Amino acid sequence: MSKNKTTFQCQACGYNSPKWLGKCPDCGEWNSFIEEKEAPRVLKSSHSVEKLQPLSEIAQVSVKRRLTGIKELDRVLGGGLVGGAVILIGGDPGIGKSTLLLQAVSRLTNNSLGNTKACDTKPQLVFYVSGEESPEQIKLRAERLSISSPDIILFPETLIENIIETSKRLKPSIIVIDSIQTVYTDELTSAPGSVSQIRESASKLMLYAKKTATPVFLIGHVTKEGAIAGPRVLEHLVDTVLYFEGDRGHSYRIIRTIKNRFGSTNEIGVFSMTDSGLSEIENPSELFLSERPSGVSGSTVIASIEGTRPLLVEIQALVSPTTFGMPRRTSMGVDFNRVNLLIAVLEKKAGVQLGGMDVFVNIVGGLRINEPAADLGIIASLVSSFREIPIDSTAFFFGEAGLTGEIRAVSMAEHRLREAAKIGFKKAIIPQSNKERLKKDFGLDIFGLKNIEEVIELL
Numbered sequence: 536m537s538k539n540k541t542t543f544q545c546q547a548c549g550y551n552s553p554k555w556l557g558k559c560p561d562c563g564e565w566n567s568f569i570e571e572k573e574a575p576r577v578l579k580s581s582h583s584v585e586k587l588q589p590l591s592e593i594a595q596v597s598v599k600r601r602l603t604g605i606k607e608l609d610r611v612l613g614g615g616l617v618g619g620a621v622i623l624i625g626g627d628p629g630i631g632k633s634t635l636l637l638q639a640v641s642r643l644t645n646n647s648l649g650n651t652k653a654c655d656t657k658p659q660l661v662f663y664v665s666g667e668e669s670p671e672q673i674k675l676r677a678e679r680l681s682i683s684s685p686d687i688i689l690f691p692e693t694l695i696e697n698i699i700e701t702s703k704r705l706k707p708s709i710i711v712i713d714s715i716q717t718v719y720t721d722e723l724t725s726a727p728g729s730v731s732q733i734r735e736s737a738s739k740l741m742l743y744a745k746k747t748a749t750p751v752f753l754i755g756h757v758t759k760e761g762a763i764a765g766p767r768v769l770e771h772l773v774d775t776v777l778y779f780e781g782d783r784g785h786s787y788r789i790i791r792t793i794k795n796r797f798g799s800t801n802e803i804g805v806f807s808m809t810d811s812g813l814s815e816i817e818n819p820s821e822l823f824l825s826e827r828p829s830g831v832s833g834s835t836v837i838a839s840i841e842g843t844r845p846l847l848v849e850i851q852a853l854v855s856p857t858t859f860g861m862p863r864r865t866s867m868g869v870d871f872n873r874v875n876l877l878i879a880v881l882e883k884k885a886g887v888q889l890g891g892m893d894v895f896v897n898i899v900g901g902l903r904i905n906e907p908a909a910d911l912g913i914i915a916s917l918v919s920s921f922r923e924i925p926i927d928s929t930a931f932f933f934g935e936a937g938l939t940g941e942i943r944a945v946s947m948a949e950h951r952l953r954e955a956a957k958i959g960f961k962k963a964i965i966p967q968s969n970k971e972r973l974k975k976d977f978g979l980d981i982f983g984l985k986n987i988e989e990v991i992e993l994l
């Protein structure tokens with residue numbers, strides 16, 4: 536079979552060239568050429584009127600979901616696996632992507648462990664396509680996870696045409712591609728892992744998945760250096776994008792939904808990496824608060840929301856006189872500019888002079904909090920450290936601070952209160968406007984605040 540012709544196309548303006556160019560002669564963009572397959576010209580008849588359908592007459596399909604048996608994974612998938620879904624799982628190398636998927640497919644093939652009600656369509660075969668590790672290496676990992684199943688078929692192949700041909704013959708009920716960077720199509724001459732190879736291979740898998748209603752997991756490495764273009768180019772193509780977060784220094788891992796055509800986004804699933812694989816953490820707040828010191832200044836707990844999930848985390852601040860001319864400001868886990876802004880508001884509106892002070896703010900556990908509801912907690916930590924007053928360890932905070940020193944309402948207040956009450960907190964320090972709208976008090980002592988000065992008084 537003769538090789539299909541390919542051309543190089545500028546991604547900025549669409550200029551075509553038979554060979555790769557560093558700079559586009561048309562628009563002048565650098566490094567914008569990507570190899571593309573030349574689409575064969577197909578002459579189509581123009582009778583497409585039959586394809587027109589009124590929306591109301593399209594038969595309703597109920598989406599059948601298959602639970603993976605790993606609750607945290609099901610949650611980020613939007614309540615289970617949908618037939619024909621293509622799911623991209625991205626993350627740093629070594630974070631645990633292969634481990635998670637091996638655990639998930641093992642649960643799926645194992646009826647006794649999985650939810651029997653949901654697993655009535657027990658998958659017969661799972662293809663675990665690995666271009667990255669040898670079957671022996673995967674076996675070693677499986678042994679660590681105590682997984683041994685005749686239904687998981689290891690398939691060391693990287694040529695996408697072969698993968699699809701074999702799948703058509705054996706009809707696996709789930710396909711895992713570990714990783715999308717290693718597979719390639721022989722229709723393109725560029726190296727595996729290049730943008731065009733990734734895109735082409737993924738769209739072939741996508742076609743197969745849709746045609747046969749087979750769910751396909753694609754593992755993609757996202758590295759901080761260059762290779763970031765890899766899986767990112769797939770985000771618009773696939774149905775669901777999950778990102779694995781967490782750092783090597785901590786054992787917990789968070790899976791975040793970035794995109795989901797079958798469920799809500801912004802969900803998170805929390806796991807911890809143990810000696811025998813990833814284990815689910817059903818109550819992450821307890822994990823993040825487990826090592827909280829009591830009776831020291833500079834530490835507060837905030838009730839934040841991740842997706843639809845309330846999460847209680849500890850914020851620590853350290854304020855000490857600077858020994859240099861320029862005070863140092865550092866923040867980990869919260870936005871640096873946000874901290875600077877809060878310091879400025881504290882100085883101007885509450886008269887807390889932090890000008891000659893080094894300020895460090897940290898979210899314990901390596902977590903990142905991006906919502907403004909953390910403001911009140913950051914302010915309380917700063918003041919607590921500055922004045923050396925410990926904060927009641929049964930109190931927690933949430934609320935947004937404005938530039939004029941006002942405390943503003945935040946969303947989902949009841950969720951936050953309920954979660955904190957469940958864990959055993961007693962006092963809630965929240966925006967006054969949130970307090971007024973509450974219908975219940977969840978057994979908590981609730982203090983409503985209108986502005987920053989009231990925070991200082993309260994402490």
Ligand code: TYD
Pocket residue numbers: 626627628629630631632633634635676679680808809810811812813
């Ligand atoms: P892995 O799933 O291979 O990562 P990825 O596929 O994302 O590159 O997991 C890698 C890390 O997880 C590795 O450093 C070892 C660790 N690990 C455990 O701590 N416990 C376990 O049971 C397993 C299987 C791995």
Ligand code: MG
Pocket residue numbers: 629632633634667713
């Ligand atoms: Mg891996």
